Amino acid sequence: MTDDQLFDAGTTVESGGKESVLRDVRSYRLARVQEQLRKHKCPAILLYDPVNIRYATDTSNMQVWAGRNPARYVMVFADGRIVAWEFHSSEHVWDGLDLNVELRGALSWTFFNAGHGAERRAEAWAAEIVDVFRKHAPGDGLLAVDRLDPFGTACLEKHGITLLDGQALMETARLIKSPGELVLIGESLRTAEKGIERMRHELRPGLTENDIWxxxxxxNIRNGGEWIETRLLASGDRTNPWMHESSSRVLQAGDLLAFDTDMVGPNGYCSDISRTWLVGDGRPSDEQRKLYELAYAQVHFNMDVLRPGMTFREFSEKAWKIPEQYIKNRYCCLAHGIGMVDEYPSIAHQVDWESAGYDGLFEVGMTVCVESYIGAEGGTQGVKLEQQVVLTENGCVSLTDCSFETDWL
Incomplete structure (x- = not known):
């Protein structure tokens, strides 16, 4: 993917064009799943993760609830056939999709649904899964599964089914974004930018963190978005260490306020932007400016380093070196993949490589979030920044125009 193949980040997709984009994206994503199945010589994958189901089929049904309650599931075959077990009276979520799909009613064996009859229901579920699987893949016993509890695993293995790690397969399929996906990601980011602009406009002393959040x-909801994965917004001394969630704390003039959107917006794509602001009309202190300068330097240095063809380990080794006093409170990774949610890979800091690092290769078409958190151990404030980018033949291209506090530098 060259830079001139990128969409115009400010373009609004008209309704007719949007349908064309969606058709192309659906075909591309299903083909990516099929490609991974063929690569692993696996005839089918059983999906429970709502994000994986959305990726493969573009169907959505109570995504957050379904993430906790496994009440709908889908089997995708390497030849493109789909058998979907949909939640009670929800077959309509498949309307208008050009898919080779057979719809059935889902059977759940969670305690909420089955009480103490969970094991019996799991056995009935497994018998149906195996029947469908062997009907379309006779003589084969290898089935990929992205998420399954102990009852389900035991029941399928009792039927002679060998299970493959389907989450790894799906994360790999989701890795490279098509031009159409970048259009949809752009629509989500424009929504996040509207939310950030509104937060900035409302920011003033006397409001609470929750008021701003x-x-x-x-x-997000007003513009057709879906949900927000975290509540990461903090102010004042709650900015150090990072990972405090939005609260009823009242903002004071001179506070730093930092946030991380983690927003699943329109079309199910995630916008992951972090910024840090000053509360009130004053000027940041020397300490605040220093923290910001370091975080800004980390993000932009690492964006300049990151290139397709580079290994994860090479990037970790070449990344900006965090000054000693900020290492303990470092962010959990240098960068991570992004698509419908946070995705593979997660790139470990060099100091964490032996315990948390794994290697791989950056490729053209990957979308990545470059991270920074700078806050001294024992300090009273910190700065969180994060930029969402796409990898092209020429390196990183930012996907958002959301501004930084460059006048602090």
Whole structure:
């Protein structure tokens, strides 16, 4: 993918064009899943993760609830056939999709649904799964599964089914984004930017963290978005260490306020942007400016280093070196993949490589979030920044125009 193949990040997709984009994206994503199945000589994959189901079929049904309650599942075959077990009276979520799909009713054996009859229901579920699987893949016993509890695993293995790690297969399929996916990601990012602009406009002393955070939710839902994965917004001394979630704390003039959107927006694509602001009309202190300068340097140095063809380990070795006093509170990774949610890979800091690192290769078409958190051990404030990019033949291209506090530098 060259830079001139990128979509115009500010373009609005008209309804007719949007349907064309969606058709292309659906075909591309299903083909990516089929490609992984063929590569692993696996005839089918059973999907429970709502994000994986959305990727393969573009169907969505109570995504957050279904992530906790396994009440719908889909089997995708290497030849493109799909058997879907849909939640009660929800067959309509498949309307208008050009898929070779057979719809059935889902059977759940969670305690909520089955009480103490869970094991019996799991056995009935497994018998149906195996029947469908062997009907379309006779003589083969290898089935990929992305998520399954102990009852389900035991029941399938009792029927002679060998299970393959389907989550790894799906994360690999989701790795490279098509031009159409970049259009949809752009639509999600434009929604996040509206939410961020609204947060910035409302930011003032006397409001609570929750007051500010609500503005991102408002714009996301208002513009057809779906949910927000975390509540990462903090102010004042709650900015150090990072990972405090939005609270009723009242903002004070001179506070730093930092946030991480983690927003699943329109079309199910994630916008993951972090920024840090000053509360009130004053100027940042020397300490605040220093923290910001370091975080800004880390993000932009690492964006300049990152290139397709580079291994994960090489990037970790060449990344910006965090000054000693900020190492303990470093962010959990240097960068991570992004698509419908946070995705493979997660790139470990060099100091963490032996315990948390794994290798791989950056490729053209990957979308990545480059991360920074700078806050001293024992300090009272910190700065969180994050930029979402796509990898092209010429390196990183930012996917958002959301501004930085460059006048602090």
């Amino acid at each position: 609500a503005n991102l939710h408002y714009e």
